[in-house]
Amino acid sequence: MPKALGFALAAVLAIVALGFGGRAYANRAMSTRALTPKTLGSGTPASAGLPFSRVAVETGDRTLIGWWVRARADSGRTPPALLFLHGNRSSISDYIGLQKFLYRQGVSSFVFDYSGFGASGGSASLKNAYADAASAARVFADSAGKSARKVAMGSAAGATVLLQAIDSVQPHVNGVVIEGVAASVKESAIRDGRLPKLMAPLVVDVANNVDAARKVKVPLLAVHSFADERFPIEDAQRVVAAVPARTSLVRHWRKGHSALLASSKTCDWEPILRFVKEGALPTARVDTLDACAEAARLAAAQKPTVTPAGTTSVAPPTANPGNTNAPARTKATATRATSTKAPARTATKAAATKTTATKAPATKAPATKAPATKAPATKAPTTKASARIPASKAPATKAPSTKATSTKTPAASTTKTKTTTKTKAPSPTKTTTPAKTP
Numbered sequence: 001m002p003k004a005l006g007f008a009l010a011a012v013l014a015i016v017a018l019g020f021g022g023r024a025y026a027n028r029a030m031s032t033r034a035l036t037p038k039t040l041g042s043g044t045p046a047s048a049g050l051p052f053s054r055v056a057v058e059t060g061d062r063t064l065i066g067w068w069v070r071a072r073a074d075s076g077r078t079p080p081a082l083l084f085l086h087g088n089r090s091s092i093s094d095y096i097g098l099q100k101f102l103y104r105q106g107v108s109s110f111v112f113d114y115s116g117f118g119a120s121g122g123s124a125s126l127k128n129a130y131a132d133a134a135s136a137a138r139v140f141a142d143s144a145g146k147s148a149r150k151v152a153m154g155s156a157a158g159a160t161v162l163l164q165a166i167d168s169v170q171p172h173v174n175g176v177v178i179e180g181v182a183a184s185v186k187e188s189a190i191r192d193g194r195l196p197k198l199m200a201p202l203v204v205d206v207a208n209n210v211d212a213a214r215k216v217k218v219p220l221l222a223v224h225s226f227a228d229e230r231f232p233i234e235d236a237q238r239v240v241a242a243v244p245a246r247t248s249l250v251r252h253w254r255k256g257h258s259a260l261l262a263s264s265k266t267c268d269w270e271p272i273l274r275f276v277k278e279g280a281l282p283t284a285r286v287d288t289l290d291a292c293a294e295a296a297r298l299a300a301a302q303k304p305t306v307t308p309a310g311t312t313s314v315a316p317p318t319a320n321p322g323n324t325n326a327p328a329r330t331k332a333t334a335t336r337a338t339s340t341k342a343p344a345r346t347a348t349k350a351a352a353t354k355t356t357a358t359k360a361p362a363t364k365a366p367a368t369k370a371p372a373t374k375a376p377a378t379k380a381p382t383t384k385a386s387a388r389i390p391a392s393k394a395p396a397t398k399a400p401s402t403k404a405t406s407t408k409t410p411a412a413s414t415t416k417t418k419t420t421t422k423t424k425a426p427s428p429t430k431t432t433t434p435a436k437t438p
Contacts, residue, residue: 033194034088034126034185034206035157040118041093045069048100055143057112059135062122066112066136067092068143069099074106080276081108081144082151083173085133085158087180087258091118101264105273108144112136114161126185126206129161134168141172151276153177156231156258160185163212163239175219175279177272180228180258183235184208192230209235213242220247221275227255237286248281253290267292 045052057064071079092111102109116124152173154162159178182188186205189195224236240249274280
């Protein structure tokens with residue numbers, strides 16, 4: 001009996017030891033296998049026509065290699081500078097295009113390889129990468145200058161390194177940018193199938209970015225693709241929600257993991273460039289504006305068009321060019337109709353006759369037929385008054401022009417009319433109607 005009990009106790013101890021040993025091994029594997037290094041390529045910024053300097057960063061017993069590309073000073077002002085922490089399975093030679101883009105935008109940039117990556121010494125691990133980021137941030141701040149605005153940016157695995165080393169990095173920068181961030185390394189490993197779900201409870205999360213985000217004290221800008229197949233945008237939302245400092249999340253419209261880095265369009269980078277240069281964050285906590293699509297829409301709306309008359313016009317973005325003149329034409333017609341009736345009423349009051357022909361129907365006709373440019377000469381209608389006026393032709397009058405200003409001419413003009421009858425009208429013979437009245 002005691003012998004069986006001893007075997008049982010030994011088996012339990014073996015299981016416990018195996019469990020602790022397996023957990024330790026899994027945790028170590030999570031830390032070391034989270035990063036996959038890549039050797040340095042043959043290209044340099046000089047191959048892209050960029051002025052650069054090779055920088056050696058000492059960290060512990062390791063030497064890191066980085067490249068400085070300095071932008072030209074604008075009006076004597078020190079250009080802003082960006083410290084870039086790249087992602088997994090890459091090296092600084094993969095980001096020559098990014099440094100060229102930033103250089104053209106007036107932004108200096110410093111990229112470096114973590115331990116075991118590129119030409120940097122040491123072995124690749126998350127622990128070493130955190131120390132690398134701290135050392136690189138100190139060198140970056142000293143080299144950029146006190147007057148320069150300094151921002152650290154991490155992409156994918158670089159965002160994890162940046163957040164995990166935030167206590168050592170943020171004293172040297174004015175803000176941080178994270179692109180394509182994961183909520184945690186453990187969750188990412190479970191999603192990728194690298195960590196079985198049955199073993200997940202035994203493994204410590206070596207990099208929980210939601211917890212690390214609570215330590216951020218400088219303004220933070222997060223940028224994430226709406227269709228990231230590796231790290232869903234919900235990961236970025238959780239990280240941003242945990243940041244106590246000023247922050248904003250930009251959901252960009254390039255499909256794929258870290259797809260922003262493949263774009264050299266200024267509209268895609270506009271939120272990051274504004275933050276790097278000015279420290280400005282989008283007003284919305286989550287900005288979903290497709291900047292490139294909006295820029296294309298405004299450009300199309302303001303594109304010059306050739307009208308049938310041969311003139312070139314630029315349509316406003318929100319207005320309908322086809323209806324801009326319609327109200328003016330309607331008002332002009334209404335003005336002509338009112339102004340042409342007014343002289344007829346005045347003439348009726350001025351002539352003390354009972355005839356109804358003094359309403360001058362011939363004068364009213366041009367008002368309704370606006371397109372006519374010249375009205376025919378009209379004869380004044382005969383009346384049944386005691387005396388008869390010889391048939392005299394009224395002076396030919398031109399119909400008012402299509403311009404509203406010409407409609408004032410009939411109302412303002414006065415003509416002196418001499419009658420051949422001996423009957424006297426109660427009003428003076430000076431009338432305001434173009435036709436002769438009895």
